[in-house]
Amino acid sequence: MRRERHPLLRGGRGGERKYSHTFTRGEIQLLGSVCETILPPLPLNSLEGEEDQPTKAVESFIKASGSQTPVPDQVAEILAKRDVKEIALLVRVVLWLLGTRLGTLLLCGSLCFCEKWPFIHNFSRISLEKREKVLQKWSTNRFLTPIRCAFVFIKVLCLFVFFSTVDENAVNPAWEAIGYHVDNDEDPSEVPKKRPLEKGMVETMHETDSTLVHSLAQKGIKATLDPRDNLFKIECDVVVVGSGCGGGVAAAVLACSGHKVIVLEKGNYFTAADYSSLEGPSWEQLYEAGGIFPSADGGTYILAGSTVGGGSAVNWSASIKTPAEVCRDWAEDCKIPLFGNPEYRSAMDAVCLRIGVTENCVEESFQNQVLRKGCENLGLKVDYVPRNSSEDHYCGSCCYGCTKGNKKGTDSTWLVDAVDHGAVILTGCKAERFILKENKSGSKRAKKCLGVVAKTMTKNITKILQIEAKVTISACGALLTPPLMISSGLKNHNIGRNLHLHPVAMAWGYFPGSNTELKGKSYEGGIITSVHKVVEADSNVRAIIETPALGPASFSVLCPWESGLDIKKRMVKYARTAHLITIIKDSGSGNVRVEGRVNYRLDASDRGNLRAGLKQALRILVAAGAVEVGTHRSDGQRLKCKGISEKEVEVFLDTVSAVEGPLSLVENWTPLTSAHQMGSCRMGIDDKEGAVDVNGESWEAKGLFVCDASLLPSAVGVNPMITIQSTAYCLAKKIAESIQKVPF
Structure with missing residues (x-):
């Protein structure tokens, strides 16, 4: 049924x-x-x-x-x-x-x-x-x-x-x-029907100019119509723009501290019973730009969540703590004490506990079996990846929202804590600019932030929303926080720069259905449960290798196009084509100053690390028993593996390159992807080093904070969910302590 x-x-x-x-x-x-x-x-x-x-x-x-x-x-x-x-x-x-x-x-x-x-x-x-x-x-x-x-x-x-x-x-x-199908056969009685955020939710798609004030009042929010300026004035202690890994945690900490919190979210609210696992509509409703978001030169495809819960609602569950060497670099080289303190390590433990992180996996998916078998056959170390789900969670469609309600994003954890303590979430609301006034308090910061101006995404509400708050937190992610700050008139030269993307290049291997040792299909089972680190002789990690979620449409888009016949042959093999992704901690960076326009380039070391990761991924696929392997390079680079010697494999690997875009300038280019965006409003010890200070507060505007991936000092090198949530947890604790001193 x-x-x-x-x-x-x-x-x-x-x-x-x-x-x-x-x-x-x-x-x-x-x-x-x-x-x-x-x-x-x-x-x-x-x-x-x-x-x-x-x-x-x-x-x-x-x-x-x-x-x-x-x-x-x-x-x-x-x-x-x-x-x-x-x-x-x-x-x-x-x-x-x-x-x-x-x-x-x-x-x-x-x-x-x-x-x-x-x-x-x-x-x-x-x-x-x-x-x-x-x-x-x-x-x-x-x-x-x-x-x-x-x-x-x-x-x-x-x-x-x-x-x-x-x-x-x-x-x-x-x-x-x-060989693809969408699993719609769950027992309805086992699917959570509750909407755990309902009591704190105001969905503007269901509101009008005449109902909004009443709906907000029912949630304990003071709102009035200002007919002179044709806007609604809304009052609270804290307004948080964004509900993802940073915003969800910040909202919970501040609401639990007794402050009246409003969360603005551009996307809509969905629960397990709403999700369909259909690739097209899910991309459209749950992702920024409908999931089709290329960089300005077309060389990188970017994925970012745009729904209640943000990226945590659609990510692949990997819950890896900040590597010790990254914490050390941020504490010592960037001189940010937080990351060297026991407080941060305790925060990571608290975050993992709240989102139900487990360390093992009962049953691995086809792609993760391939990664594990290939590594074991080569004598390479492969680790289990902690996930914010149960150990027996076997779901390959969490990237479209978890239909089983098993994955614990902010929409089912931190935001629940927030609304349980009086927070209100306004969906379908897009922040337009921060309300900045001259700061006459004698502070070094020339401006003071008094809230945010937003508009709704529905035509039923014609008036602007002016949310006035003691503290304003931007948590709309590394792609949207910088344009919002720039459009508000902030000038710090770090805003929008230093954008890191954890660029990803993919290798694939085809395993015929006759290979019964490796069971399942490419789209089934836990998305990421295994990881291999590609290390140098000095033990430095050059890349990590994991497995992706690729529905048929995503698979077809990333495949090289050589001819109509070739693309159809590739698609017929879709269900038994395993992909391995190479993720690097990028040294190169890009910028995002205007919404929807990302400029990004790798540097020479990044290209070298991607190449090393791709070559290792191909070795793993060959060792796991693939009959054919290849990359996504535009010339269709591939190798038939039957009867091939190790020397012939190495000769092929010498031809492998990760030539990034722009696609307009490179003959045989490799499309890169990114699901992790960081650093575009980074923390710094002064306004020359960062867009915000070590407490996340803007150097230019008192009362304006950033609590999302954009404030991370550099790329993390692993899936960043735990890092983002732990950083937001620590900063929100400090904000909660200081907010009592701020007059309304």
């Missing part, structure tokens, strides 16, 4: 869909021609020579096309909805050129020639075979920079839409062919 889902996370699309994009039908037709070339209909004998005889589902998939409804329209919709004007404009210019003979000649060369007048076809009339050759040239030619970028964005969106779109029964027609 399939339980009912929250409407926002349901995949069904009954009836005809209406689109808000402004692409013309001619542009949609040309977009469809490109999508058809990326994922073309193929002859039924295309997969001859593969391991198994094609089933009816595989045959249907072979015949399917990227141009089929609703793919082109949804690609256009995403381009318009994401509001990345440069990308949408670039795609439309390319489509306009392809709609003319002259433009097609410029972009396609002699491949558009025909035998009859006027001897030149526009793109949609070129044969499918020749169109594929055109796209292959675009994908590898670094001198056609804008065209290559347009191709990559269309390819990403086309494949994402094709493999994530579902019908009214929440099924995608291609899933059976690739």
Whole structure:
């Protein structure tokens, strides 16, 4: 029996869909021609020579096309909805050129020639075979920079839409062919139905201008309408912007200390009964930019949570304490006493206790079995990864919200503590700027923060919200805290700089279903339960190797595109293709000063460490018994393993590189990913070293604090959840002690 889902996370699309994009039908037709070339209909004998005889589902998939409804329209919709004007404009210019003979000649060369007048076809009339050759040239030619970028964005969106779109029964027609299904068969009686934050929740999507004040009053919050300025004035002791690892902890500590706390969250509130495990709607509702967030140069794809609980609601459960050497570096080199104090170690213990961290795993997933077996066969050390879930938690869809309610994010722990002590959470609210006034108290800080101005994401509330507070805490993450501070008029040169991403490069290995020793499918089971550290002779860690969560759409997006046939072959092998991720503690950094625009580059040591991690990951995959291994480099770099010698493996490994973007400048580039963003408003001993002081307070504005990953002095080198929560815990304790001295 399939339980009912929250409407926002349901995949069904009954009836005809209406689109808000402004692409013309001619542009949609040309977009469809490109999508058809990326994922073309193929002859039924295309997969001859593969391991198994094609089933009816595989045959249907072979015949399917990227141009089929609703793919082109949804690609256009995403381009318009994401509001990345440069990308949408670039795609439309390319489509306009392809709609003319002259433009097609410029972009396609002699491949558009025909035998009859006027001897030149526009793109949609070129044969499918020749169109594929055109796209292959675009994908590898670094001198056609804008065209290559347009191709990559269309390819990403086309494949994402094709493999994530579902019908009214929440099924995608291609899933059976690739061995994928969504587990909707949980016993409804075992799924938590409660909404533990209900008593402190005000969901603006259900409010109007006429109801909001009353709803806030029912929660104990004083709110009044200021008709002169057309805004609602709302009063509290502390306002926290963001509800993730930092904001959730800060809200709990301060509410439990007796202060009236309001938490602003841009996203919406979901619980276990709401989650669907459907990749498309889950990305759309739970992630920043709908999960499609590239860096400015297109070389790195960024994942960040955007829902109540933030990243803790959608992360992969890894709960690793801050490494001792990182604490030492931050305490000694960065001169931040907190990280050298017993107080911080006690905070990590308190955090792990509150979010239910366990050390072992009863049953490991297919990908983690691969990592463990490969390491053991090579004599390499592999450790279990602590998780904020039970030891028997076997869930591969926690990245879409945990449908079993087993994972303990801030939405089911710290925020529960906060609302139990009177905190109120306003969802669908986006902070616009901090309220900064001249500070006349004689403090070194020129300004004083009196709260935050926010707007709701619903059209039902037309008035601005002005939340006035003794203390304001920015906890909206390393991607959003800097733009918010800059848009408020703060000038410290560290704001938005020193952004670290823990860049990730992936290696893959294919394990046929006949390999019965390694059980399961790539998307099943605990996402991260094992880790291997890649160390140098001096024991310095160069990288760590873990396993990722990759649904069919994510898998297809990251796969190199060599041809329509190749991408379909890769997808048919999806369920038994294991991925290992190489994560490094990056020395290089980027910046984020404007919301939605991240600039990022690796330095030489980062590239070397990624390369070392990728080579080790490939060795592990070969040792685990993969019949084929490869990377995500754009040229489709791979190696057949059957009967191969160790020397031949090493020769292949010498060709492995982690050539990062920008994709426009590199011939064979490797797409990087990031799920950890840190350091963009780092702590420092003075305003030259950091954007905030060692207590998290802005150097420029008294009463304005940062409690999220942006204040970390550098990259952590491991999954940062425990580090973020422990830092926020310590800082919030200090804020709670000092707030009594601050007059309202």
